[in-house]
Amino acid sequence: MNAPQRIDVGGSAPYTITIGHGLLADGAALAAPLRGRQALVASDSQVAPLYAGTVCDALRAARPDARVETCVLPAGEASKTLAGFGVAIDALTALGATRDACVYALGGGVVGDLAGFAAACWMRGIDCVQLPTTLLAMVDSSVGGKTAVDLPAGKNLVGAFHPPRAVFADTSTLRSLPDRELRAGLAEVVKYGAIVDDGFLHWLAGHAGALLEREDAALAEAIARSCAHKAAIVERDPFEHGERALLNFGHTFAHAIEVEQAYDGLNHGEAVAVGMVLAARLSARLGLAGDGDADALCHLLERFGLPVTLPRGLDPGALVERMRLDKKALAGGLRFVLWDGPGRARVVADVPEEAVMAVLQGR
């Protein structure tokens, strides 16, 4: 196997993303950020049976003086709630966690966002190490410090910016990832090409087969290139005052879809795929980019087996209502991340609602 790759994320709370095979068994590396003597390994019911034992054994071997406990939530978006947050807080209470304790978030973006938020809130902030096990979490949610839970009214409405102390992406865990979740992660990978790197879109088109076949080299390159893009953006704009909003390409539509489906329809990556196509179509309708650009994006996402049209039965008017709680919305109204073409995204304010409705209705 190749040596691990490392990507540094700078700023006021710098950390390193390590990408490689077998990292979950590397106790010395995992334990290095543990300042105190308590570790909470937070995971979900699908991931914990596969990997929590490895992580706990590794931590205990490296730090025999430490108490290592687990907290396991039911797998799926439905756990990313204030109630799920309460479960993680109860686990920290039972552990008697002090300020130097560390939360290890072992799983996909659901566990990462929820456990990260618990770490952000416990005693006003303790360390969190992200151990992403989905492609989506490796390329996106484990990096940048956005933590949150959902409300019935909207995605990620309660949360905090809380950068991790470290990220260890053990790519061997991708072998057990269901196909549907692999494809969901590829949607966020495509997003980086769409917003800032047209060349990456071409590379993805050329390596679609290898990625879907889970070839190690292709996956490692896709993860590293994605993390490098995210690291550069969040380093410059950690709190989304400007450029970071580009990472939300497709998300105004995606989050509205997820909420309207009560978090039980498309998963996040699938909703982002649909949302990016709608954002590209909206850009074309407003004369910012060509229809051909939207068609090409649509074609690439379809090659990855992702949905590209709105699921049946969703009411466009209801989706627009949901968008009013989007975090990019300001007192003045909705703002969308649109593009001038592949690799050239930008934030656009005052988008006419009629144009949004037309795109949602497929006109």
Ligand SMILES: NC(=O)c1ccc[n+]([C@@H]2O[C@H](COP(=O)([O-])OP(=O)(O)OC[C@H]3O[C@@H](n4cnc5c(N)ncnc54)[C@H](O)[C@@H]3O)[C@@H](O)[C@H]2O)c1
């Ligand atoms: N914080 C951020 O910047 C950010 C970025 C993108 C997405 N997100 C959030 O991330 C969440 C989606 O994350 P996700 O797509 O990872 O979903 P997820 O965490 O629900 O994981 C998907 C499914 O895969 C299972 N799984 C995870 N790893 C596995 C493995 N290695 N083998 C077998 N099964 C495995 C999980 O148990 C789950 O059932 C959403 O809530 C989204 O809002 C956050």
Ligand SMILES: O=C(O)C(=O)C[C@@H](O)[C@H](O)[C@H](O)COP(=O)(O)O
């Ligand atoms: O890191 C970011 O910034 C992102 O926007 C990444 C998104 O892929 C992710 O889904 C994020 O959770 C969305 O954030 P939100 O602020 O729109 O809830």
Ligand SMILES: [Zn+2]
């Ligand atoms: Zn996302």
